[in-house]
C-alpha cells in the first residue's frame with residue numbers, strides 16, 4: 001500500500017496493486033499528483049477573496065459557483081485512511097481514472113493561464129482512448145442513432 005513520504009511529498013509504492021501501473025518514477029505524472037488538488041484549492045481561495053469584493057448580487061452568485069467547485073474538488077481529492085495513508089486515488093472515482101482523477105485534472109484546467117498550472121493535467125488523450133475502446137459516451141451514441149435514423 002502506498003504511503004506518503006513526508007520529506008518529498010511523493011508516494012512510496014510498496015504494492016503495485018494499490019496504484020496499478022499509473023504512478024511510477026519516470027511517468028510524466030510522477031511528482032505532481034498532489035499539487036493538482038493543492039493548486040485547485042489555492043485558486044478557489046483566491047476566487048473567494050475576489051468574490052468578497054463584489055457587490056452583493058454578484059458576490060452571492062460567485063460564492064455559489066466557488067462553493068460548487070469546492071464540493072466537486074473535495075469529492076475528488078486524495079483519499080487517505082484513518083491512519084493518514086494515502087490511497088493514491090480520489091474517494092469517488094475508480095483507480096482507472098488515474099491520479100489525480102480526470103475530474104480533478106479538468107477542474108485544474110479552469111485556471112490554465114495561471115503560472116503554476118501544469119499542462120499535463122488536462123491531457124486526457126489516454127483516458128479517452130480507453131473509453132472509446134470500451135464503448136463511448138451516451139451523447140455520441142444518441143447522436144449517431146439519430147443520424148442513422
Ligand SMILES: [Zn+2]
Nearest residue numbers: 076090093101
Ligand atoms: Zn475523482
